Amino acid sequence: MIRKRILITGGYGFVGRHLLRAVADNSCTLAVLARKGPDSECVRSLPRHEFLEADLACPETATDQICRFRPDTIFHLASHPDGAESSTQTQTCIATNVLGTLQVLEAARQTGATLVIGDSVKSYGNTDEPYSPSTSEAPNSSYAISKLAAWNTAKLYVGLYGVKVTCIRPTLIYGPGEGFNLVEYVLNCVAENRPEIALDGGTQTRDPLYISDAVRAYIAAADNIDAVLGEAINIGGGAEYSIHDIAAAIVKIAGGNANITDQPAKSRPTEIWRSACDNSDAFEKLGWAPEVSMEVGIGRVVQYRQALYSQQLKIA
Numbered sequence: 001m002i003r004k005r006i007l008i009t010g011g012y013g014f015v016g017r018h019l020l021r022a023v024a025d026n027s028c029t030l031a032v033l034a035r036k037g038p039d040s041e042c043v044r045s046l047p048r049h050e051f052l053e054a055d056l057a058c059p060e061t062a063t064d065q066i067c068r069f070r071p072d073t074i075f076h077l078a079s080h081p082d083g084a085e086s087s088t089q090t091q092t093c094i095a096t097n098v099l100g101t102l103q104v105l106e107a108a109r110q111t112g113a114t115l116v117i118g119d120s121v122k123s124y125g126n127t128d129e130p131y132s133p134s135t136s137e138a139p140n141s142s143y144a145i146s147k148l149a150a151w152n153t154a155k156l157y158v159g160l161y162g163v164k165v166t167c168i169r170p171t172l173i174y175g176p177g178e179g180f181n182l183v184e185y186v187l188n189c190v191a192e193n194r195p196e197i198a199l200d201g202g203t204q205t206r207d208p209l210y211i212s213d214a215v216r217a218y219i220a221a222a223d224n225i226d227a228v229l230g231e232a233i234n235i236g237g238g239a240e241y242s243i244h245d246i247a248a249a250i251v252k253i254a255g256g257n258a259n260i261t262d263q264p265a266k267s268r269p270t271e272i273w274r275s276a277c278d279n280s281d282a283f284e285k286l287g288w289a290p291e292v293s294m295e296v297g298i299g300r301v302v303q304y305r306q307a308l309y310s311q312q313l314k315i316a
Contacts, residue, residue: 056100
């Protein structure tokens with residue numbers, strides 16, 4: 001990718017930070033749009049960039065900031081995350097994920113920028129998998145409904161205004177520096193020498209996708225926008241595992257010996273029971289395929305945590 005001006009919304013999040021580093025060598029000017037600036041430690045670890053302050057839930061502020069920067073490429077990763085259902089959760093998902101995406105779409109329309117939206121396979125709900133272009137969407141949570149509404153709005157902008165937009169729908173992304181998720185939960189339990197690790201559910205399946213593979217897909221989508229214009233591209237790690245088996249693999253790779261206990265009664269009412277991608281569409285249109293196996297990826301996360309712990313000990 002050789003582009004002059006790249007903007008990443010949500011650039012201080014897990015995926016955003018990795019993407020920012022990946023595009024830094026092939027762009028002249030970088031910008032991150034977020035609600036607030038990063039702490040000094042985060043800034044030191046990131047390539048040089050411009051910070052644009054805007055809250056996607058506030059009308060027009062994001063559009064104005066993006067238009068002022070005038071990017072040629074936008075990666076829209078900012079969103080309100082999935083969570084326990086409540087009226088507040090629903091309202092915030094709509095305000096941030098739907099209306100916020102509308103602001104980014106309007107900015108792309110005004111600037112002519114290529115737009116790659118970070119979506120989610122949760123839009124499919126509990127439909128049949130593996131997910132393919134023919135899979136029906138059936139969102140079953142406020143988060144998933146808002147993400148699908150945002151994507152349908154994006155397709156409207158393609159038809160009405162010719163905005164160059166696509167979306168990437170990844171499965172469970174993990175890697176060094178991730179937020180709290182299944183991988184981090186199990187590794188924390190191992191670090192605490194817990195004899196037993198309890199899972200909410202356990203029989204659900206996931207298709208873990210390593211962060212570097214996800215980042216490559218976002219970049220490939222921007223580089224091949226005409227091939228995926230107005231399309232949702234599904235990407236996964238290439239293998240479906242139960243949550244129980246993923247947790248057991250993490251324990252083994254991390255050198256632990258905890259027992260894994262399934263708790264089906266604690267599953268969320270919006271739980272997705274099977275999740276995996278058919279990557280053939282991404283390969284055909286983007287030349288993309290996952291390269292990092294789950295075992296290798298988890299090993300890298302373990303090494304990262306060990307190095308970080310050693311560094312913290314030295315500082316202390």
